[in-house]
Amino acid sequence: MALEDFRADALRCTRCTYCRWIPFDHVKSARFAKGCPSIEYGKFHSYSAGGRYVTALSLMDGRSRVTDKLRDSVFQCNMCGLCDVSCKICRYDMEPLAAMRELRFALVKQGHELPQAKPTLESLRKQFNMLQQPASERGQWARDLQVKDLAVEPARYAFHAGCRYSFDRDLGHVARTSIRILQDAGLDVGILGARESCCGGRAFNMGYRDELVARANQNLRAWRTAGVETVVTPCSDCYHAFKRIYPPESGVEVKVVHMVELIAELLSKGRLRFGKSVPMRVTYHDPCKLGRQGEPYVPWNGKEKKIFGQAVAYDPPRPRYSGAFGVYGPPRDVLRAIPGVELLEMERIREYAWCCGAGGGVYESYPEFARMTAHERLAEAEATGADALVSACPWCERNFVDATWSSGSRLQVLDIVTLAGRALGLEEEH
Ligand code: SF4
Numbered sequence: 001m002a003l004e005d006f007r008a009d010a011l012r013c014t015r016c017t018y019c020r021w022i023p024f025d026h027v028k029s030a031r032f033a034k035g036c037p038s039i040e041y042g043k044f045h046s047y048s049a050g051g052r053y054v055t056a057l058s059l060m061d062g063r064s065r066v067t068d069k070l071r072d073s074v075f076q077c078n079m080c081g082l083c084d085v086s087c088k089i090c091r092y093d094m095e096p097l098a099a100m101r102e103l104r105f106a107l108v109k110q111g112h113e114l115p116q117a118k119p120t121l122e123s124l125r126k127q128f129n130m131l132q133q134p135a136s137e138r139g140q141w142a143r144d145l146q147v148k149d150l151a152v153e154p155a156r157y158a159f160h161a162g163c164r165y166s167f168d169r170d171l172g173h174v175a176r177t178s179i180r181i182l183q184d185a186g187l188d189v190g191i192l193g194a195r196e197s198c199c200g201g202r203a204f205n206m207g208y209r210d211e212l213v214a215r216a217n218q219n220l221r222a223w224r225t226a227g228v229e230t231v232v233t234p235c236s237d238c239y240h241a242f243k244r245i246y247p248p249e250s251g252v253e254v255k256v257v258h259m260v261e262l263i264a265e266l267l268s269k270g271r272l273r274f275g276k277s278v279p280m281r282v283t284y285h286d287p288c289k290l291g292r293q294g295e296p297y298v299p300w301n302g303k304e305k306k307i308f309g310q311a312v313a314y315d316p317p318r319p320r321y322s323g324a325f326g327v328y329g330p331p332r333d334v335l336r337a338i339p340g341v342e343l344l345e346m347e348r349i350r351e352y353a354w355c356c357g358a359g360g361g362v363y364e365s366y367p368e369f370a371r372m373t374a375h376e377r378l379a380e381a382e383a384t385g386a387d388a389l390v391s392a393c394p395w396c397e398r399n400f401v402d403a404t405w406s407s408g409s410r411l412q413v414l415d416i417v418t419l420a421g422r423a424l425g426l427e428e429e430h
């Protein structure tokens with residue numbers, strides 16, 4: 001697609017600003033009614049989905065030129081997709097998230113990259129990871145584990161750790177615990193180690209489409225060569241890239257599960273049993289890429305039709321990503337199954353969850369904005385009375401951990417795999 005393909009949407013946008021808020025019938029308090037971190041930080045309409053439609057139209061029609069300020073208004077956004085969910089409540093036929101991504105693709109293609117994003121992209125192209133680390137060290141997190149190397153022996157399951165779990169020393173224990181859980185359940189699992197590549201999803205959301213395609217080709221080729229049937233990942237960004245972006249971009253279907261979905265399935269089949277008590281009050285943060293953006297990709301190749309020159313219809317009907325069918329049940333099922341765990345819900349959950357702040361290149365390019373977004377979520381989590389904020393994505397966890405340091409929050413930040421490992425007696429040392 002191209003930016004021009006979103007012209008009709010941009011013209012249809014009524015500038016109602018509904019995309020700033022969680023849908024009004026889901027508001028539980030004025031304090032936690034906001035939905036869009038970007039406009040909360042930027043304090044101006046351009047820093048919202050509706051505002052970016054105006055920007056796109058203005059650029060397409062040559063009424064604006066790309067200044068530093070305009071570029072910031074486009075990239076200072078988490079690409080969390082809350083606006084997309086809220087907009088569809090009143091304008092079900094619009095795709096603001098896809099339009100904003102296309103606007104980024106256009107700016108990057110025209111050479112208007114963010115200078116602060118360049119080192120990350122350089123690392124992705126040369127070292128195949130987003131953390132500016134040597135590719136040769138990617139498998140180091142698993143060096144003490146007895147796990148199949150997919151380069152030398154086949155396995156039914158490929159465990160994809162992702163960049164953050166591979167290189168972030170504070171979080172690598174989650175990947176190691178994941179392997180122990182999968183092996184305990186008797187699954188035939190292997191890893192690609194140093195041959196694993198970044199999923200490309202974060203670069204895609206930062207405006208770099210070609211980098212996603214290159215990374216997809218590398219991963220798909222490696223899985224095919226290893227005879228893998230299923231890819232399992234504990235990273236929500238990787239999950240989203242494999243499940244939602246790879247099929248349309250690469251033309252290849254991959255069977256993908258998030259680690260938390262697999263744990264829930266193995267529990268329901270009796271292949272895992274939680275035997276240890278974990279007395280703790282927790283609240284669960286729905287990662288954007290596992291929740292509202294975690295809906296499966298539905299192919300559509302139709303036409304937009306104008307009826308009486310005004311109303312719009314799609315032939316055949318176009319799939320609608322409302323966010324309602326993301327992965328919400330399995331994490332909650334897992335938490336409720338752990339003896340001693342009490343789950344306390346925040347006000348904004350499921351498809352209406354407030355973002356962690358790390359997405360869309362914001363963690364790399366606008367750290368202060370990333371921190372503000374996380375502080376807002378920590379405040380909401382603390383209001384539940386929970387001892388710990390639990391998530392299912394290393395990028396959420398990294399940003400939340402950083403934010404607890406800067407805010408002095410008393411909350412522990414944990415991955416759901418850590419809690420499951422604790423209940424199974426399989427938790428790896430931090
Ligand atoms: S993007 Fe949607 S919700 Fe936002 S102003 Fe436009 S029509 Fe309203």
Ligand code: SF4
Pocket residue numbers: 019035036037038039047048049077078079080081082083084097355
């Ligand atoms: S993607 Fe998130 S941060 Fe960006 S405009 Fe939409 S709601 Fe705001």
